[in-house]
Amino acid sequence: MSAEVHNHDHGHDEHEHHHKDTFITKYIFSIDHKMISKQYLITGIIMGVIGVGMSMLFRMQLAWPEESFKIFSFFLGERMAPGGVMNNETYLALVTIHGTIMVFFVLTAGLSGTFSNLLIPLQIGARDMASGFLNMVSYWLFFLSSVVMVISLFVESGPASAGWTIYPPLSALPQSMSGSGAGMTLWLVSMAIFIASSLLGSLNYIVTVINLRTKGMSMTRLPLTIWAFFITAIIGVISFPVLLSAALMLIMDRSFGTSFFLSDIYIAGEVLHYQGGSPVLFEHLFWFLGHPEVYIVLLPALGITSEVIATNARKPIFGYRAMIMSIIAIAFLSTIVWGHHMFISGMNPFLGSVFTFTTLLIAIPSAVKAFNYITTLWKGNLQLNPAMLFSIGLVSTFITGGLTGIILGDSTLDINVHDTYFVVAHFHLVMGISALYGMFAGIYHWFPKMFGRMLNKNLGYVHFWVTAVCAYGVFFPMHFIGMAGLPRRYYTNTNFPLFDDLQNVNVIITVFALVGGAFQLAFLYNFFSSIFYGKRTVQNPWKSNTLEWTAPIEHIHGNWPGAIPEVHRWPYDYSKPGHEEDFVPQNVPMKPGEEVLHH
Amino acid sequence: MTTLLILIVVVLLAVALWQLTKIFDLTQVGGNVNDTQVANDNDNKVNGYLMFGFLGFIYLTTIYCLLNYSHFPLMSDSASEHGPEVDRLMMISMVLIFFVQTVTQALLHYFAFKYRGKQGQKALYFADNNKLEFIWSIIPAIVLAGLILYGLYAWTNIMFVDEEDADDAIVIELYAQQFKWEARYAGADNVLGKANVRYIEGANNLGVDLSDPNAQDDFSSSELHIPKGTRVIFKMRSQDVLHSAYMPHFRAQMNCVPGMVTEFSFVPTLTTAEMRDKPAMIEKVSNINAIRAKKSEKLVAEGQSALDPYTFDYLLLCNKICGASHYNMQMKIVVDTPEEYKIWLKENSAKTIVQAVKTAAAEAKASDSPATTKDSTSSNSKDTTVVAQAEMK
Numbered sequence: 001m002s003a004e005v006h007n008h009d010h011g012h013d014e015h016e017h018h019h020k021d022t023f024i025t026k027y028i029f030s031i032d033h034k035m036i037s038k039q040y041l042i043t044g045i046i047m048g049v050i051g052v053g054m055s056m057l058f059r060m061q062l063a064w065p066e067e068s069f070k071i072f073s074f075f076l077g078e079r080m081a082p083g084g085v086m087n088n089e090t091y092l093a094l095v096t097i098h099g100t101i102m103v104f105f106v107l108t109a110g111l112s113g114t115f116s117n118l119l120i121p122l123q124i125g126a127r128d129m130a131s132g133f134l135n136m137v138s139y140w141l142f143f144l145s146s147v148v149m150v151i152s153l154f155v156e157s158g159p160a161s162a163g164w165t166i167y168p169p170l171s172a173l174p175q176s177m178s179g180s181g182a183g184m185t186l187w188l189v190s191m192a193i194f195i196a197s198s199l200l201g202s203l204n205y206i207v208t209v210i211n212l213r214t215k216g217m218s219m220t221r222l223p224l225t226i227w228a229f230f231i232t233a234i235i236g237v238i239s240f241p242v243l244l245s246a247a248l249m250l251i252m253d254r255s256f257g258t259s260f261f262l263s264d265i266y267i268a269g270e271v272l273h274y275q276g277g278s279p280v281l282f283e284h285l286f287w288f289l290g291h292p293e294v295y296i297v298l299l300p301a302l303g304i305t306s307e308v309i310a311t312n313a314r315k316p317i318f319g320y321r322a323m324i325m326s327i328i329a330i331a332f333l334s335t336i337v338w339g340h341h342m343f344i345s346g347m348n349p350f351l352g353s354v355f356t357f358t359t360l361l362i363a364i365p366s367a368v369k370a371f372n373y374i375t376t377l378w379k380g381n382l383q384l385n386p387a388m389l390f391s392i393g394l395v396s397t398f399i400t401g402g403l404t405g406i407i408l409g410d411s412t413l414d415i416n417v418h419d420t421y422f423v424v425a426h427f428h429l430v431m432g433i434s435a436l437y438g439m440f441a442g443i444y445h446w447f448p449k450m451f452g453r454m455l456n457k458n459l460g461y462v463h464f465w466v467t468a469v470c471a472y473g474v475f476f477p478m479h480f481i482g483m484a485g486l487p488r489r490y491y492t493n494t495n496f497p498l499f500d501d502l503q504n505v506n507v508i509i510t511v512f513a514l515v516g517g518a519f520q521l522a523f524l525y526n527f528f529s530s531i532f533y534g535k536r537t538v539q540n541p542w543k544s545n546t547l548e549w550t551a552p553i554e555h556i557h558g559n560w561p562g563a564i565p566e567v568h569r570w571p572y573d574y575s576k577p578g579h580e581e582d583f584v585p586q587n588v589p590m591k592p593g594e595e596v597l598h599h
Numbered sequence: 600m601t602t603l604l605i606l607i608v609v610v611l612l613a614v615a616l617w618q619l620t621k622i623f624d625l626t627q628v629g630g631n632v633n634d635t636q637v638a639n640d641n642d643n644k645v646n647g648y649l650m651f652g653f654l655g656f657i658y659l660t661t662i663y664c665l666l667n668y669s670h671f672p673l674m675s676d677s678a679s680e681h682g683p684e685v686d687r688l689m690m691i692s693m694v695l696i697f698f699v700q701t702v703t704q705a706l707l708h709y710f711a712f713k714y715r716g717k718q719g720q721k722a723l724y725f726a727d728n729n730k731l732e733f734i735w736s737i738i739p740a741i742v743l744a745g746l747i748l749y750g751l752y753a754w755t756n757i758m759f760v761d762e763e764d765a766d767d768a769i770v771i772e773l774y775a776q777q778f779k780w781e782a783r784y785a786g787a788d789n790v791l792g793k794a795n796v797r798y799i800e801g802a803n804n805l806g807v808d809l810s811d812p813n814a815q816d817d818f819s820s821s822e823l824h825i826p827k828g829t830r831v832i833f834k835m836r837s838q839d840v841l842h843s844a845y846m847p848h849f850r851a852q853m854n855c856v857p858g859m860v861t862e863f864s865f866v867p868t869l870t871t872a873e874m875r876d877k878p879a880m881i882e883k884v885s886n887i888n889a890i891r892a893k894k895s896e897k898l899v900a901e902g903q904s905a906l907d908p909y910t911f912d913y914l915l916l917c918n919k920i921c922g923a924s925h926y927n928m929q930m931k932i933v934v935d936t937p938e939e940y941k942i943w944l945k946e947n948s949a950k951t952i953v954q955a956v957k958t959a960a961a962e963a964k965a966s967d968s969p970a971t972t973k974d975s976t977s978s979n980s981k982d983t984t985v986v987a988q989a990e991m992k
Contacts, residue, residue, distance in 0.1 A: 089923045163920045169857055170840040170921060176777065177922040263858025266796035266806065267777070267839040279841055279856055314716070316726040344843070345854050346835075346861035349758035353751050360743045360750075367739040368732065370703060375731065377710035379723035384646035384715060385638040392650065392711050396657075399703050403696040406743075410750040412757065413689055416673060416850045419843060419918045454636035458623035461642070462616060465649060469656060476660050483672030485847035487918040490926035496916075497909035500887045505668065518612050535636050542637065575722040582721055598726035 029140075031132030034555050036139050037117035038450055041443070044110020045527070047146055051101035056517045058094045058491075061086045063510035065492035080158065091491035092161040093179050097153065099164030100187070104194055105149065107297040107435045109142050112236075115300060115442050116205050116229040118450060122548035123223050125214025125565060127558040130207040134200050141197035145190045152186035160187035163489060165290065168261040168282050172253050175268040185254070188247050195244045202233035202240075209233075214547070216567035220324075221586070223546050223571040224310075224317060227324050228303020231331045232296050238335060239292040246285035253277070283345050287338035294431050295334040299327060301438020302369060302398075305391040307571075308441045309373055311544045312388035313380030314582045316572035319372045321599060326365035326372075333362045343411040344418055352411040359409035363402070370399050381575070381582070385542070386460030387444035393468050394437040400472075401429025404479065419489075422482025425475045433471045440464075443527070448541050452553045453534030459526040463519060470516025477505050543583045545571045550587055570598065640717055647715030654708035658701075676877055678913065678934065679849040680866035681757045686850070688749055695742065760832065760864050768830035768864065771823070773915070774805050775835070775842035775855040777922050780915055780930035781805065782823045786816025786948060796838050796857075802959035806838065807952050818951045823915060823932045825867050826940035832864040845918035846932065848874070854919055867934045874934075875911050884911050 030036060057076070060069060068084035075081075080090040117135065121128050129135045152159045161179025162171040166187070174181040209230045213222075222230075249260040253274075261282040262274035310317040317323060339347065339355030373395045382388065404426040407413045417423065440463075447455045481502045486493065493499040493506075540549035547567070551559045565587035573584040578594060590596075623645065638646070674686050674693075714722075760768070772783035772791050783805055785791045792807050792814020799806040807814045825831050835844055837855035844863070845852045853863035874880055887909050895905035917928035935943060 088926060092920065092923070092925075167841050167919075173840070176840050264796045265839055265857050266799050271797050271799065276858075278858055280859070313714075313722060315722040316724060318725065319727045319732050321727065322732045344852050344863075346856045346859060349754065352758070353754060356750055356754065357747055360747050363743055364736055364739050368736055371731075371735040374703065374706050374710060375725075377707070377714060379725065380710075380714045381716040381720045381722040382643065382647070382711060382714050383638045384643045384650075384711070388638075389646060389650075392707065395707055396704060399707070400657075400700060403700055406696060406746065407689065407692050410688070410692065410746065412685055412750045412753040413692065415757070415852050416685060416689075416847060418852055419845075457636045457638065457642065458620045459616075461623050461646065462619040465653075466619075468653060472657060472660055477664055477668060480664055480668035480671045483674070485673055485845075485916075487845065487916055489920045492926055495927040496914070496929070497887060497891065497906075498911075498914060500890050500909070501883065502671065503890070519616070521612075522616050538635075541635070572726065575724050577724055597724060599729075 029136060031128070031136045032555070032557055033117045033121050033129050033132070033135060034450070034559075036135050037114050039139050040109060040113030040117060040142070041450070043143060043146060044106050044114060044439075045524070047101050047105040048110065049524070050150070051098050051106055052517055052520060054094045054098040054101075056514060057086070058091055058098070059510040059513045061091055061491060063507045065494055086491070088491045089158060089161060089178060092163070092177070092489065093159045093183070095489060096161050096163055096166075096179070097149070097159050100160070100191075101149065102432065103164060103293065103297065104191070105142075105146055107431070107439070108198065108293070109194070111297065111435060111439045111442070112229065112232060112300050113139070113142065113201060114439075115225070115304060115446070116201070116233070118446060119223075119225050119548065120205055120208050120229055121212070122449070122551060122559060123226050123546050123571075124209060124212060124217055125547050125567065126208060126212035127560075127564070129204050130212060131204055134204050138197045138200035138204065141193050141200065145193035145197060148186055148190035148193065152183050152190065155182045155186065157181035157183060159183040165286060166250070167286070168250060168253065168279050169265055169267075172250060172262055173265070173267060173272075185251075188251050188254075192244060192247050195240045195247070198236055198240050202236040205229055205233040206237065214564045214567055217586075220321070221567055221570045224306035224320070224323055224327075225300075225303040225546075227327055228299045228306070231327050232299045232303075235292045235299075235331050235334060236296050239289040239296075242285055243289035246282055246289075249285075250282065280342070280345055280347055283342050284338070284347075287341045288335075290341065291338040292331075292334045294427070295330055297435045298398075298431050298438075299330070301394060301435040301441075302327075304438045304442040304445070305373070305394050307546070308387045308391040308445050309376050309395075310572050310574060311445075311542050311583075312383040312385055312391070313376050314383065314574045315376055315380040316574055316598060317372070318375040318378075319368070320570065320572060322368055323372055326368045329365040330362060333358060333365070337362060337409075340409050340411070340414070343414045349411075356409060356411045360406065362409075363406060366398075366402055370395060370402070383542075385444065386455070386457055386464055387441045387542075389461070389464040389468075390437045390441035390444065393464065393471075394434050394441065396468075397429045397433045397437065397471065400476075401426055401431070401434065405430065416485070417482055419487055420482040421478050421486050421488055424488050425478035425482055428478075429471070429475045433475065440467075440523070445542065446548075447527075447530065447534075448537035448553075449548055451531050451534065452537055452555075453530050454537050454541065455530045455534060456526050459522050463523045463526070466519040466522075467516055470512045470519070473512030474509050474516065477509055481505050540585075543581070545573060545583050545585045547586055550585060569596075572598070638716070643715040643717070647712045650708050650715075651712035654704060654712075657704055657708075661697075661700075670879065670883065673847055673850070676869075676874070676879055677848065677850050678867055678869040678874055679851065680868055681753070682850045682865075682868070684753050684756070688746075688753055691749070692746065695746075757865075760830070764830050765832065765864075768832045769825070770832050770834060771825070772805075772834045772836060773823075773844050773855065774819075775837040775844065775917070775921075775928075777839050778917070778924040778928040779821070780823075780844070780917075780928065781819050781821055782930070783807070783817055783819045783952075784944075784948070785813075786818060786951065788813060788816060791834060792817050794836070799838070801963075802956045803952060805952065809953055809956060815953055816948070816951055817953075818948050820947060821930065823930055824935055824940060824943050825932065826935050826937045827867050827870045827873075828937065830864055830866045832862065835861040835863070840921050841919045842917045842921050842928070843919035845916045846913065847916070848913050852918060870934045870936055870939075871911075871913060871932075874913070880911055884909060 070084050072081035072086050073084045157178045160183045170176050171180050171184050252258040253260050259274040259277035261279050262277045265272045306317050337359045340359040343352045486499055550565050567586045568589045571586050575582045770785045774781040790813040792811040794807045796806045798808055835855040837857045842855040849865050851865050853861050891906045899905050913932035915930040915932055
């Protein structure tokens with residue numbers, strides 16, 4: 001195959017200038033996908049600490065709205081929390097930046113960036129990404145956008161505070177809130193850079209998966225991780241540019257006086273000149289990305305889960321083809337359901353009917369996935385490693401969170417729970433916690449591949465169980481206060497005696513949140529200490545079938561010292577009858593007379 | 600002091616973490632010594648049991664929430680005609696969800712416990728089964744089809760008002776601005792006068808076109824009064840940013856969008872007084888008052904004034920982030936009996952917006968000595984230029 005020959009040559013090239021590596025080319029401006037993946041992961045973790053830390057602070061505010069806390073002014077400074085009192089604008093800034101960081105910087109870049117980069121070349125049998133240079137540019141754009149986002153926290157008028165959905169006119173008019181000044185400008189600049197980074201990354205993933213598969217690696221022999229990353233990249237390429245255009249139009253409205261999203265506005269005692277635009281247009285554009293974004297976050301996590309569950313159940317993933325079909329179906333549907341965020345936005349109610357229909361359809365492929373995971377566990381020989389626990393945890397939160405989607409996707413029911421804590425509980429479980437679990441599963445599973453050392457499993461177990469209990473403790477009761485009609489984004493409910501009886505629930509939620517947040521330190525400690533002091537790994541610690549474990553532990557340019565392994569079978573031949581071992585790696589040739597036992 | 604407390608908490612957490620790790624270490628005793636950091640039979644056993652325990656935890660959380668919080672959800676006592684339909688659909692969906700949740704979580708965690716790994720054991724090679732895939736595609740499809748049909752039926756009934764119903768309805772404008780609500784009543788002609796933010800000037804704070812004949816009898820109120828049993832069509836406007844008019848007890852919500860008029864309508868079925876007399880509401884209010892009394896004790900001890908006791912009122916809340924004081928953008932809604940409503944109308948309809956503007960102008964003229972506040976004249980002139988600009992367009 002010509003592809004293979006090409007790969008081989010490429011590998012040679014890499015070897016030749018291997019010796020010229022300096023610290024800068026190896027650790028900073030690296031074009032090696034494994035190093036870039038580590039860069040993504042560590043940047044993602046740092047952003048994650050910021051994002052989760054913010055949520056701890058505003059949870060404290062919600063539980064004890066009348067108290068003042070020294071740590072507020074310690075972390076936020078006297079300007080944002082004078083005397084330890086979190087004011088309303090600071091609260092809105094925190095929820096806005098928390099959302100932005102978690103959705104984009106942690107669960108999009110941190111998750112996809114890390115594992116697509118690490119696994120696509122290694123699992124399809126390629127020496128590197130199709131374009132190492134673009135890959136490097138993609139990471140550094142992401143880094144730049146992270147820096148801009150962090151800088152925006154320190155501007156005089158405060159960071160963006162209009163909610164992560166930045167609906168205009170609130171986000172467009174500095175008169176409407178102080179966060180819509182310089183902070184919002186930086187937010188938009190940061191997101192524009194982020195989108196450029198994401199597009200470069202996605203294009204690279206797509207091209208690599210299509211062109212650089214090793215000999216024998218047909219599309220139906222790809223691990224489900226790769227399928228998930230591949231489809232995710234396609235959704236990203238389709239939908240992210242729309243957000244970019246929305247961001248550019250918003251920048252035009254803010255700075256150059258256009259009226260894409262604004263019309264008939266009287267604010268701060270004067271009528272503004274805007275005429276003819278519509279905020280609803282922005283909502284359409286935003287959610288055209290915003291909803292697929294949910295799956296951009298979730299699909300890679302589900303891909304990782306498929307791989308981790310199959311490996312640790314020592315069983316083929318159940319319904320491989322159904323899994324692929326459901327990924328594709330979810331991806332397709334995800335681009336035609338954005339209107340369910342807008343049932344009561346003022347758009348024509350008939351559209352609401354259409355979007356209810358398409359939205360509830362998504363439940364079908366989702367149900368298929370959930371049942372397939374459960375069936376994969378059935379009669380398995382489950383190796384309950386921390387990665388496996390997080391994967392099972394993902395299926396659990398995916399079900400709990402996904403089911404309430406049936407309520408929110410129904411326009412009739414959405415009327416009364418729209419923008420309440422019910423929504424917050426729903427999406428945190430189904431995409432926040434689930435995707436985070438997917439990310440943790442991936443880290444626990446592929447840490448040996450990334451760093452050549454193992455994570456401490458006992459710390460991993462503690463991390464999982466405390467996190468699992470706290471995640472339910474936080475988000476399960478939250479549904480109830482949402483159904484009681486408590487709107488989100490109120491920094492205190494004390495102005496509504498109607499909600500006084502919900503206050504003790506808020507305290508319970510916050511206690512769970514603080515404990516859960518604190519125990520993430522166990523993970524951070526485990527992660528950073530194991531990089532240097534972890535137990536050294538063997539080549540294939542989880543006895544996995546996929547190709548990355550055939551590469552040497554020591555990272556080398558081009559991944560494999562010799563020829564790239566050839567693939568002879570699908571990746572899920574676990575416990576196949578007729579084999580001594582309970583796993584048969586993809587590069588093992590079929591025995592004479594061995595049959596393919598799956599469809 | 601706080602720093603010390605935080606330090607203590609951190610130390611305790613570290614100890615807790617260390618102890619918990621120790622537990623997992625202790626489970627290794629007796630097992631073959633291996634520190635490969637890959638799960639062994641012992642880990643599988645411990646975590647398998649914990650998985651089963653976690654199922655219990657999920658169920659207990661559910662039961663706890665249902666016992667203690669089940670009175671929170673707005674699923675009964677709706678105060679609008681379409682409310683019971685929404686609540687019924689909500690109930691059906693909830694029951695369904697709880698059923699699926701209970702079964703699937705049981706399967707997931709039970710399997711995780713039951714099939715925990717043991718060395719030397721082999722898993723079943725079971726790769727696919729089209730019949731199973733078909734079953735768990737078609738069953739959700741059928742159930743969802745039912746839910747979709749029911750949902751769309753209800754949605755259409757709520758959102759599309761028949762023309763006959765519309766003719767008998769009262770039209771009220773809900774006007775949103777940072778950070779308050781106002782209601783504009785259409786007056787005797789039941790037609791709202793034209794309005795645009797470009798007409799905003801002085802007392803005409805809703806931007807009503809004063810020359811429009813339909814606007815002559817419009818009047819505004821900072822409290823929303825609606826009569827029981829009559830359809831009310833709300834026309835929503837916003838003058839600055841997005842707001843959302845959320846009336847949870849009526850199962851009603853619609854965004855207010857600058858530059859366009861949005862619409863929602865419902866028929867109130869319970870007056871404020873009737874709602875207050877509902878047993879569930881009496882219990883809720885006494886519960887809230889108990890909480891408030893406790894808080895008041897503390898406040899009084901600190902030398903502050905006590906909280907007022909709470910009486911129930913319907914509320915219109917803002918439910919779309921709209922700026923710093925979003926958390927306190929509310930308006931009281933009063934559902935009157937038709938008779939009470941008539942009286943309220945009589946008392947308020949005379950204070951029309953046109954009248955208010957005229958009075959304000961007269962007052963301004965009366966105190967029109969050159970020494971009087973510069974500010975008001977300058978702001979007046981600004982307003983006139985604005986209107987002039989608007990007219991030019």
